[in-house]
Each structure stands twice: as C-alpha cells, then as structure tokens.
Amino acid sequence: MAALTRQSRLTGILGAAAKKLEKARDLRTVGDLLDFLPRRYIDANTSGRLSEFTVGETAVLVATVVSVQTRSMRNRRGKMLEAVIEDADGTAARLVFFRAYGHEQRLLPGVRALFRGKLDTYRGGWQLSHPDYTLLDDDQEQDSVYAGGLVPVYLNVAGVTDMQMTQSLRLVLDQLDVPEDPVPGKIRTGRGLSDQLDAYRLLHLPQTQADVGRGKRRLRYDEALVVQTALAQRRARYDAEEAVPRAVRPGGLLAAFDERLPFELTAGQREVGAEIAADMARDRPMHRLLQGEVGSGKTIVALRAMLAAIDAGAQAALLAPTEVLAQQHERSIRAMLGDLGEGGMLGGAEHGTQIALLTGSMPKSQRERVLLDIVSGPVGIVIGTHALIQEHVMFADLGLVVVDEQHRFGVEQRDALRGKAVRPPHVLVMTATPIPRTVAMTVFGDMDTSALTELPSGRQPIASHVVPASKPAWLERTWRRVAEEVAGGHQVYVVCPRIGDPDDAMLEVPDDGSAPDLETYGDEEPEVVRELHGVYQMVQRLRSEPAMDGLRIEMLHGRMSPDDKDTVMQVFGRGEIDVLVSTTVIEVGVDVPNATTMVVMDADRFGISQLHQLRGRVGRGDAGGICLLVTESDNPTTVSRLEAVAATTDGFALAGLDLELRREGDVLGSSQSGQRSQLRLLRLTHAKDVELIEQAREDAIGIVADDPELTKHPALAAMVQTRLDDEQAAFLERG
C-alpha cells in the first residue's frame, strides 16, 4: 500500500468508519483525523472496584450498564438520563446525565464501559454525575489496544467507539509518510520540542501522561508559531512601506489647542502623545495600539495627533464603530476645538481647520457636499462610521487614521481606509478593553502598544453591587435608588440584553429560578430558559413602577433609525430624559457626565469585560457612580463572576479574570467552530503557554527577518497558509 500523507482520504483506509467520521465530524482526510484530538484521557491503570473508592474521590472503573431511563424535566426543555451500572463485584451505582442527548444512544443495557467521575452518594447509594466514559468493545481485549493503559476519549462519533478511534489512528499513523516538519530542526532542538508527527503519536497513542504533555506542548507551539509568523510577516510588510513623515509643527493648530485646554494633560497623556509624535515623524507608517480604561482620556490624545497631522498639511480620519459614537465624537471634538474647528468660516480661527461627519444614514445631498469637502481639502478632520470606508470616499491627503474602540473593526477595514491615502497613512488604534499581554502579543502582535494607566484626577470611583432579582424587596430598593438619583439631579441608564417586542410590552412573568442552571453540565451551550428583559417591556414596567412615578423614561436601541437614536442621545445629553432604557448600544464611548447610575438587567448575560465597559458610562462626572448588576441566576459560579466584577474596577484584573473564565475563541472574537478552531490547545492564561507564545514570537521574528516570504521554509509556509483559513483570518482581523 502506498504511504499516506495528510491529504489522503480516509475512505479507502478505514472503510465503513470513514463514512461515519465524515458524517459526524466532517473528518475527510488523514490530516483531519490527526487533528481530531482526544478531549480527555482515562487512566485505566487507576481503575478499580467501587468499594476501593471513597466519596469525593475520582473513581475509575469498568462497569456494565444494567438499566437506563430518560425523562423530561419539569422546568426546561430536554431530557435527563439516569442509569444503573454494576462493577465486577456486582456493586451498583447510579449514573446521571442532566442532558440525555448523545448518551442515550450509547449507554444501552448490557454495554460495558470504562467510567471516570467524581463519586457521590445519592439516597444512600453511590452516584456518578456526568462522568467521562468510553465504551469497551466486547470482542477486543482492552490491553491490546491501549498499550500504556491511558485511554483517549474523543468527542462522540456516532457508530465509532473510542477504541475504534484508537485503532484507526494507529493504522493511519503506522502508514504515514514522514512529512517535512514545519518547525526547523534547530528550533526544535533548542526549544526541546518533539517532532510534529511524534506529537500526534504521543497524543493519540500515549503510554503515559508525560507523553500527552509533550505532544500538547509541541502542538501548542505550532499554534503559537502560525499566528506569530503571520504577524511577523505583516509587521515586516508595514515596515517596508514608506509613509510621509508628519512632524509636529510649532505654532500651529496643536499648539493653539494645547494653550486653551481647560485641564492639565495627565503624565500618561503627555508620554503617549510624545510616542505618537515620534512615530508620525518617521517615514514609515505608525501602527500603534493605545489601550486605556474607559474615561482615561484617549480622545484628547487622538485629537492632538490629528491636529499634528493637520499642522503637517494632511487630513485625519476618525473611525467610530457606531453612528451614535461618531455623532458624539463630532459634537465633543467640535466643542473642544471651538473656533479652531471653524477654519475658513466666518468667526473661525485664523489657522483653524474644518470638521466633517460622514455616516451611512446622511441624506444624499448633504453627503455629497461632505464628500466634496473631503476631497477638495478644507476639511481636516473627518469623523465617520463604516461609511468612511466605502469606495467613493476620497481624501485630498489622508495622513492619519484613528480607529476608536478597535474591536469592531477588522484589519481589512483598516486596510481599506489606509488605501485611501496616496502613501500609507499613520494608524492609531484605540481600545478601552484592557488587554493582557498574551492577547496583546497574539492579536495585536503586529503593532506597537501604549497604555494610559491613570484616570484624569477628580474622577470618582464607581461602586457596584449585585442585586438578586429573586428577592423582590431588593429590586424595589433598586428602583427607589434610581428615583433618588434622579431627585438629586442625576440621570440613569437601565441596560437590557435584548430589544424585545413593541407589541408585547407586557410584564413578563419571571421563571421561578428553582431549576439548576445547566451551564456547568454537558457540552452544549446552556439553553436560555427564562425570558430575558427587553427594552420595550422594561420601559413599560418602569413607567408603571410606583417608585418611578413622574420620571421621564425613554428608550434607545439598535432598531431605531439613526436620527432617532441621535435625537434621544442629544436629549439625554441635555438632561431632559431621566432614565434611558437601552441595549448595549451605549456600551462604547458614550459620554454623559451627569449620568451617575446604571442598572444592568440580566447582568449574567454579559461578559465581564462588557460589564466593565458598560459601567464606564457612569461616574464620568464629579459625582461618582453606582452600577447595579441585576441577575435572576442563583448559580453560584454566575453570581461569583458578577461579585468579582462588583468588587474591582481594575480593568486589567478583570480582563485577566475574563480570560480565565471564557474560552479563547470568545476572547479573540472568533467563532466557535469547535474542533477546527485555531487556538484549540493554546491557553492564553496559562503561565506555561505565555512562555511558549513568547518563544514562538521570538522564533517567528527570527525566521521572518531572515526569510520574509518563507521561501526557505516551505513546510512552515504551508502550515501558516492552511491554518490561516477564513476563520483564522477573522481572528487576526481583530487588530
């Protein structure tokens, strides 16, 4: 038989099993199968009888299924599965899965399996809740398949047992041609990494736990190297570009602006300002990421860079993720510049410039006038949304692109805007989400980074509290508190996870919350069982809330027309709305200093970083802020996550926590396609992986410096190419 390669089709090698693998998991080639890594391992060497284990211990045992029962649950969709198993002594244990799905096809009476799970008691007997298990084939001696006693457990493939998986992998690995290793031998030796093919062998056919560790380390390194190589190449391409230097000119707009700033710049703002000025004075394009907590004053830093660009004869564009934000930027920048923003107009300052707003919803005639002003030159600062990226927007001389709240824009969009300049413009990307170093290296590895770590003085801290909605008195207290704030002359946001239905603006009956939260069980996403609060319903409810009598309550959400949204924001900004019920459209950048209180409904539905972002909308003035996180969940994990958010306002600490609790895919914003997703093994939070990423980064920079197009490293080039498929591209696009 001809030797196999990663591209060989599984049909023809594995026979009937190949069809099942393709059907269940879309595994078509040898490479697909190799990358279908075990999820866990059960160490059969520690296997024993039930009597050998005590409660609370992890028990590993071979047992036979005696009886199985599935039943519907009262409070939620889906069925649970209960089984009775018996070990070799005939000792019985109850087995329970809160989700029968998948298990009911496998755990049939008479089936023998190796189980691994924490031993509990239930009504005086033994119990295992959702254990790992692998079915044992009757006609196969276990020892002949699992040489070291370590049993790989795979994601379920209908009709193929784990034992058959192992046999298939042995077959494939035995016939596989040794391919060229993508990692150069010198690096492998230097870093103590096993060969790639060995790594697959170690993971699929391990003898010991140490094997698994070595195999994983190598594949993790590969993941890191792919990303770092792509970033290093990207970085090298930037550095090869020639930009027009835009050095600060004394006595210009920037100087005039600095002179009339109503406050002192913080030390951080000055420092970062100097870094940016130095970057922009060079003849290669700046690519700088500016991180800074909400309210740390990034906008001023960006505006000063834009003014410097204008002083140097260029234009600057500010890209905002939403129309609300673009409009707000325009208003606040106009206000800050005063007559400096009315250059060439009656009453404008002598060397002033002009500001233009460009959004998708502008009337055609107005839009055309703005487009003309942008291409003919009088406009120095263009503020806009995605509309700025469109083909027909042309600039006279675009020198600086500022991207606000980076996470909603991708590299492609940034590149499209860069393409509007005669020569590559300088690029400043701003983010309010504190980014741990690993993520910075991974996602923004092609940029230089700066951080604003202090808030402008005079900022009041935000006090946050978790409000259990299951206690009506607490919720009542919340609304009274809201009314008190309003009575004190302040304003309030109430944030809901969804818009809801205008025709169904009735009070919703909340779930009694008595059922256990399923988040911790099973492989699938938790079901949304209770209705989440919608904006429409909430407005109705608050308007009829006795404590809120007479308050001006309005709504803001993404289905409103851009004009309506802008109007509501302006009216709210003028203090003519007391309570604004909204979705997360207010998440980024909205700045109304008089808003002191935020109530987040179904707070458990938001991520940690998102909650932190949200509450950054309050406490922006000098009155301090309160954030009330309302949840109906009584799941301890969920509640403690919210408590953690309430306990600190340190964005970096929260970002770290966020990383720990979420899967990397979420953190990086890429879709969760499970087995094929890029960072399957790499954990951006694990100290060991941080080191691995640093090593891979160093190695990648070395390789690319010497061989930018990877012509001397074809196997590495191929690995980067194939792994940077669409999904991966999307992940890198986060820059």
Ligand code: ADP
């Ligand atoms: P960010 O965009 O980083 O969230 P902003 O740039 O919107 O923060 O700044 C928040 C508020 O702080 C604005 O009202 C701004 O005018 C004000 N501000 C910025 N820098 C200073 C400073 N050095 N001293 C006092 N107030 C400042």
Ligand code: MG
């Ligand atoms: Mg901002």
